[in-house]
Amino acid sequence: DPSHIAGKREYLYEISQKAFDMGMEGLMIESHYNPSLALSDANQQLTPADLSKLLDKLVIRYQYANNPEFENQLELLRNRIDSIDSELLEILASRAEIVRQIGKYKKEHNVTALQINRWSQLMENRIKLGEKLNLSEVLIKTFFQLIHEDSVRMQTEIMNS
Structure with missing residues (x-):
């Protein structure tokens, strides 16, 4: 329901497109x-002509491509x-072990x-490095x-044991 999510008509296209991009099947x-004469929710309503324009702008994407070459490349x-996710988890496990050592120390x-x-220093350095690597600050x-x-939680458990 993009109308109620947006609350204002100027956000309807963006929210509607996002809904379709996430696999929603309707709006x-x-x-x-x-x-302006609507008895409720006037700020989120469109005229029929504006609704038609909005619908014409929307790009409806498919959840699946009926293309074996695409599917094979996507699988690779x-x-x-x-x-990479497995490597990340192994690195996080190694980091957690060092955190436990720090907690004991x-x-x-x-x-x-x-x-x-x-x-504060860690965050500043990681954000700078992330920016160099073209990763979002968020x-x-x-x-x-x-x-x-999680590190503070682990250290606190060790310190209180």
């Missing part, structure tokens, strides 16, 4: 011959991603699990926030 868009690329020296200055921040939260 519910409010239309009124004169949206997905296999490469699967391999901090416990021995009565140092807090959370080190704000280190965290991805880098989210990824390292999750890793850091």
Whole structure:
């Protein structure tokens, strides 16, 4: 229901296209011959003519391509991603082992699990590196926030055991 998700007609195209890009099979868009006279939700309604224009602009993509060559190439690329994902998990496991060692070391020296200055420095450096590698700042921040939260959790468990 792009009309209610958007709340304003100027966002209807973007949300409708996103819905189709995610495999949705239909849309519910409010239309009124004169949206300003609509008794409810006037700001999210389109005239029938504007609705027709919006629908004409939308690109409907298929979930599957009936093309064996495409499917084979896609499978090869997905296999490469699967391999990289396995490597990522192994690297994360190695990182977690080092985090546990750090937790033990901090416990021995009565140092807090959370080190704000280190965290700030780490994020700044990772964001810069991510930008050089053409990765989005949102991805880098989210990824390292999750890793850091888990690291602090692991260290805290060790320190309190």
